[in-house]
Amino acid sequence: MAIMTFAGTALKNLFSKPVTTKYPAVPAEYKERTRGHIEISIDDCISCGMCVRSCPCGTLSVDKIKGTWSINRFDCIACGFCVEKCPKKCLSVVAGYQEPGAEKGSVTYTKSPEVLAEEARKREEMAKKAAEAKAAAAAKAAAAAAEKKD
Amino acid sequence: MNATEGKNEIIPIAPAELPIRAMEMKNKGYRLSQACAAWLKKEKKLELSYSFVDDDTYDIFSLRISLEDAERDTEIASISEIFSYASFYENEMRELFGANIKYIGMDLQNKLYRIQEETPFVPKKEEA
Amino acid sequence: MAKRSVIPYGPQHPVLPEPIHLDLVLEDEKVVEAIPSIGFIHRGLEKLTEKRDFNQMAYVAERICGICSFGHGYGYCETVEHIMGIEVPARANYLRTIWFELSRLHSHLLWAGLMADAFGFENLFYQCWRVREKVLDCIELTTGGRVIFSVNKVGGVIKDITPEMQKAILDTMDYVEKETKILKKTFMNDYSVQSRMKGVGVLTKEQAHALGCAGPFARASGIATDMRMRGYAAYGELDMEPIISNDGDCYGRCEVRIGEIFQSIDLIRQAIGKIPEGEIAAVVKGNPDGEYFMRIEQPRGEADYYVRGNGTPNLDRMRVRTPTFANLAGLCETLKGADYADIGILVVTIDPCISCTER
Numbered sequence: 333m334a335i336m337t338f339a340g341t342a343l344k345n346l347f348s349k350p351v352t353t354k355y356p357a358v359p360a361e362y363k364e365r366t367r368g369h370i371e372i373s374i375d376d377c378i379s380c381g382m383c384v385r386s387c388p389c390g391t392l393s394v395d396k397i398k399g400t401w402s403i404n405r406f407d408c409i410a411c412g413f414c415v416e417k418c419p420k421k422c423l424s425v426v427a428g429y430q431e432p433g434a435e436k437g438s439v440t441y442t443k444s445p446e447v448l449a450e451e452a453r454k455r456e457e458m459a460k461k462a463a464e465a466k467a468a469a470a471a472k473a474a475a476a477a478a479e480k481k482d
Numbered sequence: 483m484n485a486t487e488g489k490n491e492i493i494p495i496a497p498a499e500l501p502i503r504a505m506e507m508k509n510k511g512y513r514l515s516q517a518c519a520a521w522l523k524k525e526k527k528l529e530l531s532y533s534f535v536d537d538d539t540y541d542i543f544s545l546r547i548s549l550e551d552a553e554r555d556t557e558i559a560s561i562s563e564i565f566s567y568a569s570f571y572e573n574e575m576r577e578l579f580g581a582n583i584k585y586i587g588m589d590l591q592n593k594l595y596r597i598q599e600e601t602p603f604v605p606k607k608e609e610a
Numbered sequence: 611m612a613k614r615s616v617i618p619y620g621p622q623h624p625v626l627p628e629p630i631h632l633d634l635v636l637e638d639e640k641v642v643e644a645i646p647s648i649g650f651i652h653r654g655l656e657k658l659t660e661k662r663d664f665n666q667m668a669y670v671a672e673r674i675c676g677i678c679s680f681g682h683g684y685g686y687c688e689t690v691e692h693i694m695g696i697e698v699p700a701r702a703n704y705l706r707t708i709w710f711e712l713s714r715l716h717s718h719l720l721w722a723g724l725m726a727d728a729f730g731f732e733n734l735f736y737q738c739w740r741v742r743e744k745v746l747d748c749i750e751l752t753t754g755g756r757v758i759f760s761v762n763k764v765g766g767v768i769k770d771i772t773p774e775m776q777k778a779i780l781d782t783m784d785y786v787e788k789e790t791k792i793l794k795k796t797f798m799n800d801y802s803v804q805s806r807m808k809g810v811g812v813l814t815k816e817q818a819h820a821l822g823c824a825g826p827f828a829r830a831s832g833i834a835t836d837m838r839m840r841g842y843a844a845y846g847e848l849d850m851e852p853i854i855s856n857d858g859d860c861y862g863r864c865e866v867r868i869g870e871i872f873q874s875i876d877l878i879r880q881a882i883g884k885i886p887e888g889e890i891a892a893v894v895k896g897n898p899d900g901e902y903f904m905r906i907e908q909p910r911g912e913a914d915y916y917v918r919g920n921g922t923p924n925l926d927r928m929r930v931r932t933p934t935f936a937n938l939a940g941l942c943e944t945l946k947g948a949d950y951a952d953i954g955i956l957v958v959t960i961d962p963c964i965s966c967t968e969r
Contacts, residue, residue, distance in 0.1 A: 521927070542905065
């Protein structure tokens with residue numbers, strides 16, 4: 333049994349530099365892997381919706397036609413599951429936390445007009461091809477039906 | 483290091499058998515590790531599991547009571563007389579799953595958790 | 611006979627880290643009976659299985675608790691892996707062991723601080739948390755989160771620990787060991803600390819067994835049970851013995867936990883020395899169908915995981931029995947006969963985690 337076992341440490345602490353930093357004045361240091369918030373490089377996104385389906389808290393939404401990707405940052409728990417699931421790897425978790433706010437709100441990212449135009453063109457092409465295929469199939473079916481009648 | 487994985491067995495029993503089987507476990511020097519209920523959506527069954535563990539060999543034996551949808555209200559005797567701390571688990575099973583456990587040592591009258599809905603984990607019985 | 615009075619204690623109380631309510635029946639200064647009531651922070655996380663698939667549940671399970679977060683995520687994933695028959699790569703098992711021990715380190719140092727705070731030694735409290743901060747830095751370096759790791763998934767882990775990070779962990783371990791030795795001197799030898807802990811809230815081995823206590827709380831009463839001896843993850847390949855104490859009082863519980871800090875440091879060193887190269891995750895196909903009971907050793911004691919799958923992505927049942935749930939009965943027993951002034955210390959010595967308990 334001893335007394336004053338902590339006195340040495342306490343005295344040492346009293347005369348040494350503080351281990352804490354003066355936070356708002358000196359900015360916090362983040363590690364490379366820090367999960368702060370989710371970022372998207374929106375032009376690489378293919379609007380597949382994998383992130384929406386994987387999100388455990390349902391904070392994401394994707395609109396394929398409008399080419400948007402929205403996140404409610406106040407609901408996001410920064411688990412990184414969407415980043416892992418993303419097939420194009422256009423999502424990333426980066427340092428820096430969501431700042432507090434008076435209201436919850438979502439942030440929407442829209443693809444650049446060039447990418448949107450390109451996508452619309454592709455969609456039109458696809459639709460055209462589908463329509464042609466459909467027409468061809470219909471013609472074939474009609475021909476088959478006519479043959480049967482004969 | 484010699485790792486001892488331990489046995490992990492599930493023993494199906496009838497509802498009325500529970501006290502005697504619990505006594506058997508107690509006499510073997512086992513400890514009640516946990517008790518929980520589960521509602522099987524597909525089979526429409528309520529399952530109660532009482533897990534007993536041996537602290538030396540790390541074995542775990544789970545007594546399993548299966549109740550069909552129609553016999554969900556079967557009375558089950560509490561084992562809190564045998565394992566006093568079973569009260570917490572039994573209160574939880576009754577409150578969340580509506581298991582009809584009788585004579586719980588420390589009866590909390592469905593006030594273990596402060597929830598609005600009654601027996602949230604099982605579907606409501608259809609009004610006859 | 612002295613007059614009996616009932617004093618409500620909690621859920622909001624300066625000494626309580628989390629909300630638990632105790633109705634204390636007092637006779638003068640002595641507690642005759644204590645009736646616990648919980649349920650202030652029940653979040654119904656187990657019921658979420660109806661809406662979330664089994665992969666998402668790994669992240670939900672982690673958020674059951676902020677301190678034993680890694681253990682919950684790991685226990686859940688391991689249970690699902692057992693059901694689906696997935697063989698986890700050896701490297702993933704070692705990584706999980708390292709992270710598990712880091713989480714145990716930060717939990718035990720947190721407890722040491724809370725304990726010091728409970729017996730009124732503010733300076734020691736800050737010193738403990740100062741050491742803990744270094745462990746948290748290590749966790750942030752390797753996983754990206756300070757308390758919520760989010761590295762477990764069904765089938766393995768998401769992130770790897772690079773050789774540079776391993777070195778940083780080993781350096782931190784040297785620092786933590788050096789500092790904890792100083793802390794140990796105060797916790798174990800100091801006269802004023804001992805006068806608050808020795809002989810307070812004695813629980814004999816028989817009582818501890820009869821009340822189903824688990825973890826450090828049971829080990830302090832001389833029950834040599836440690837789920838890590840079951841050899842899950844990489845524990846089967848590392849050397850360890852359960853740390854026990856025969857005192858059964860607050861001093862014994864403190865001794866066990868301080869001993870476990872050194873044990874964790876040793877295990878991390880062993881695991882980093884033995885870690886094999888290779889994959890960190892296995893491929894997962896299909897949905898779980900079946901059931902399994904899994905027990906792991908959380909910082910606070912033995913935790914039970916039960917998962918029941920039905921072949922669809924949504925599980926029928928996920929059940930977590932946390933250590934505090936098992937230790938509540940033991941707590942009420944130790945409170946009987948204690949001084950009113952010692953209640954705070956006694957509640958803290960079981961290392962209560964009420965949000966775990968209520969899920």
